[in-house]
Amino acid sequence: MFQLMSVNFDDYIPNWRTQLETIAYNVLVVVRAGKVRYEINGEEVIAEKEDVLFIPQSTRRSGGNWNDTPHQKHTILFTLDRQEPTGIPFLDAGQFMKFNLTHIQYAYRRCERLYEEMRGGKSYRTMICQGIMQELIGMLARELEKTELAPSKRNYADTIKSYLLEHYRESIEIDALARLIHRSPSYAAALFKEVHGQSPIRYMHQLRVQEACSLLIHSDMSITHIADYLGYYDTSYFYRMFKKHTGFSPSDYVQQHNLL
Known part of the structure; x- marks a missing residue:
């Protein structure tokens, strides 16, 4: 289902930015501190602490520090097998989404573990990384299924x-x-x-x-x-x-x- 490309941890990088381009992969962004500014298909999006973004493949995207202030975030780049649906509505819709997770601290820890596993060379790394990624996606999908609060x-x-x-x-x-x-x-x-x-x-x-x-x-x-x-x-x-x-x-x- 998922093909992980890279997992990054941006730790208060001065002058961080990404150029405006149409991306050929999906991006999951989990913000830990500060704010980050994106342009998503011509619209400004400000993501801050505890926000989770899904930026789908083929999005026209650029990004940078908000007000020149560094931030802290996890980013996961991945592709999907488009020959058949994943069964995850927000992935199959292929639309930009901005989330808030109830259990954000747990999501942070899973991102940390994914980052460590991707950087290491231990046995069964691919299997473990796939499992962590599926868990993160499942958490987001479950959050969207919750009954809307008043x-x-x-x-x-x-x-x-x-x-x-x-x-x-x-x-x-x-x-x-x-x-x-x-x-x-x-x-x-x-x-x-x-x-x-x-x-x-x-x-x-x-x-x-x-x-x-x-x-x-x-x-x-x-x-x-x-x-x-x-x-x-x-x-x-x-x-x-x-x-x-x-x-x-x-x-x-x-x-x-x-x-x-």
């Missing part, structure tokens, strides 16, 4: 999410989030989990850990300083949260990154 619910959840994106380094209370949408704390927490697949507090920790990953690699801040900067005044608690979300301690994460 617009009011989506708006409430997005209001809370926007607040968390702006204030994740601060102390966050469910009561304060509930006041944003003039609903009860239990309703606010349940609604956010329904839309985004996790509680608001877990999402706050997720944002903090993502920022910690970036600071560990791209700054000279100490682990204690990073923990304090992100609102973790107990460094041991920061260690626990970091390992819970990444599977590594902060120092092990740096070591693993340096090995890539």
Whole structure:
């Protein structure tokens, strides 16, 4: 079904851009941080943190950093056997799509594994890569099959999410989030989990850990300083949260990154 061409991880590349061309392959883009600007068949598309794009073969496409600010994203280039349908509606339609995945952190980890496998030379690499790719495509197809949420619910959840994106380094209370949408704390927490697949507090920790990953690699801040900067005044608690979300301690994460 799929023929993988390449898997890339763009890690805050200065002056990143792709020329305007009609592409002869499909592209799956998973944005981890920042924003990226695309021109898709003459229309501007801005993709930001947690967005997933499907750019089909034969699209007229160019891309670049948004406002000259580097970003972080995974890109997967692949072709399809066009002699028979795949059974995946968005692939068979061959139209540009922009997604939001409920389990975006899991998608990040699968992209990381796919990137590592594609770069390595271990046995059964092709089989493993095909399996990961099929899982990612299946996740996207399943997301599109979900019953559409009422617009009011989506708006409430997005209001809370926007607040968390702006204030994740601060102390966050469910009561304060509930006041944003003039609903009860239990309703606010349940609604956010329904839309985004996790509680608001877990999402706050997720944002903090993502920022910690970036600071560990791209700054000279100490682990204690990073923990304090992100609102973790107990460094041991920061260690626990970091390992819970990444599977590594902060120092092990740096070591693993340096090995890539």
